[in-house]
Amino acid sequence: MRFHTRKWVKPEDLNPNGTLFGGQLLAWIDEEAALYTIIQLENSKIVTKYISEINFMASAKKGDIVEIGIEVTKFGKTSITMKCEARNKMTRETILTVDNIIMVNLGEDGKPVPHGKTEIEFVKDRLKD
Structure with missing residues (x-):
């Protein structure tokens, strides 16, 4: 798995327990998935259709770095x-x-439209043309 994004846990990201609010982390994940999809499909018109079960295993606190x-x-x-x-990078x-x-x-x-992609493409490969 490639880790593309790092987020710094700031005071506004915390829940009342003083740890990272799960909703904030899910917003970061949804944004990352959208950006990744836009780049892969070369189309800025995409939507989140489904997110399966989320398995929380640990948390992060203020100052930690989340990948x-x-x-x-x-x-x-x-x-x-x-x-x-x-x-948690820390x-x-x-x-x-x-x-x-x-x-x-x-x-x-x-409305949904075929994208024609069948495999991951890297930007550096697209620039060779």
Whole structure:
């Protein structure tokens, strides 16, 4: 799994227990999945369709650095399915895992449209043309 994003846990990210609010982490993950999908499908019109069970295993506190990793598990006709792991860079613990995040490619009319992709592409490979 590639870890593309790091987030610094700030006071506004904390819950009443003084640890990272799960909702904030899920917002970071949703944003990361969207950005990853936009880059892979080369289309800024995408939406989150589904996020499976979320397994919280640990937390983070103010000042910790959280890394978010995304890995594509399947290319559908109009969708891309990924799994995710968030880990605490300071403690080296896995904070949570998500087995399935499904993002859907949309056309100009806002309806699902085939994306034509079948494998991961890296930007450096696209620049060779």
